Amino acid sequence: MSRPDLCGSRDIIESCRVHNQSTGCDTQAQILVLKESDIDDLCDLQARVFAAIQNPALYYPETRERLLQSIEQRGLTIAAYVEGRMIAFRSVFYPGEDASNLGRDIGMADPHQLRRVAHLQRTCVAPEFRGNKLQVRMTGYAIERIRQAGTARYLFSTVAPGNYASIGDKFSNDMSIVRLLRKYETFYRYVFFADISAPLTIDPATTTPIGAMDIDAQCARLASDALYVGHNQSRSQGGNVIHYARALRRFP
Numbered sequence: 001m002s003r004p005d006l007c008g009s010r011d012i013i014e015s016c017r018v019h020n021q022s023t024g025c026d027t028q029a030q031i032l033v034l035k036e037s038d039i040d041d042l043c044d045l046q047a048r049v050f051a052a053i054q055n056p057a058l059y060y061p062e063t064r065e066r067l068l069q070s071i072e073q074r075g076l077t078i079a080a081y082v083e084g085r086m087i088a089f090r091s092v093f094y095p096g097e098d099a100s101n102l103g104r105d106i107g108m109a110d111p112h113q114l115r116r117v118a119h120l121q122r123t124c125v126a127p128e129f130r131g132n133k134l135q136v137r138m139t140g141y142a143i144e145r146i147r148q149a150g151t152a153r154y155l156f157s158t159v160a161p162g163n164y165a166s167i168g169d170k171f172s173n174d175m176s177i178v179r180l181l182r183k184y185e186t187f188y189r190y191v192f193f194a195d196i197s198a199p200l201t202i203d204p205a206t207t208t209p210i211g212a213m214d215i216d217a218q219c220a221r222l223a224s225d226a227l228y229v230g231h232n233q234s235r236s237q238g239g240n241v242i243h244y245a246r247a248l249r250r251f252p
């Protein structure tokens with residue numbers, strides 16, 4: 001659905017040029033914060049993106065109810081529009097003390113800490129607008145809003161080991177892999193973490209590269225020492241490689 005008047009009535013975070021791979025042309029996009037009345041755009045884009053995904057292990061669709069909660073009641077959602085049509089979104093969810101709070105996956109039990117958790121929940125970019133770094137930009141804006149509003153301190157996100165673009169998004173926004181777990185039925189997911197008040201630093205001398213699809217070796221590395229985190233990735237002939245190293249202090 002196209003809503004040509006939408007951007008005129010909203011605070012625009014950024015207006016930028018994006019390349020449309022279908023038409024081969026550059027066009028103007030507006031990045032803004034969503035309101036609950038935008039929920040249909042969000043659901044339509046997720047359905048379109050999910051229908052085009054070739055490997056369903058990479059994306060587990062979100063319910064309409066959770067997407068709605070992630071707009072204003074319990075979160076924040078940033079989106080990009082071109083000519084009144086949503087082309088990308090990044091949602092953030094505040095899980096509070098819910099059982100699903102990813103803080104529990106790293107042993108967080110203090111209710112005060114759990115209430116200061118934000119999940120970087122979902123991102124979708126329309127296939128023809130991929131490659132414009134929209135995910136990294138929207139995530140950066142979302143984290144900046146969280147920091148300014150003081151609504152959370154601990155950021156978490158789950159990402160499939162084969163999702164190169166989303167892993168890159170987290171590393172670009174200073175998050176680290178702290179766990180690799182079986183989540184969402186039988187699918188493995190990295191658990192990414194950042195403390196926005198106290199960023200992690202690592203000892204580069206301890207860096208070990210491990211193939212992203214070598215689940216057992218990565219689980220063993222993370223289990224061998226509570227200070228080990230994944231902090232970077234690279235591409236090699238054999239596929240994507242995650243770089244693990246020791247953090248200089250415990251987290252969170």
Ligand SMILES: CC(C)(COP(=O)(O)OP(=O)(O)OC[C@H]1O[C@@H](n2cnc3c(N)ncnc32)[C@H](O)[C@@H]1OP(=O)(O)O)[C@@H](O)C(=O)NCCC(=O)NCCS
Pocket residue numbers: 049053058059121122123124125126127129130131132133134135136163164165166168
């Ligand atoms: C994951 C996703 C949000 C990233 O989209 P994006 O912001 O356009 O990705 P980027 O522009 O940051 O590109 C990231 C990398 O993917 C590569 N890439 C993947 N597909 C591409 C495409 N069709 N066109 C251009 N680049 C592509 C880019 O080359 C880039 O590599 P680099 O970092 O080495 O330069 C998008 O692919 C998507 O919607 N996927 C389906 C849903 C999903 O998996 N969401 C994430 C989990 S919630």
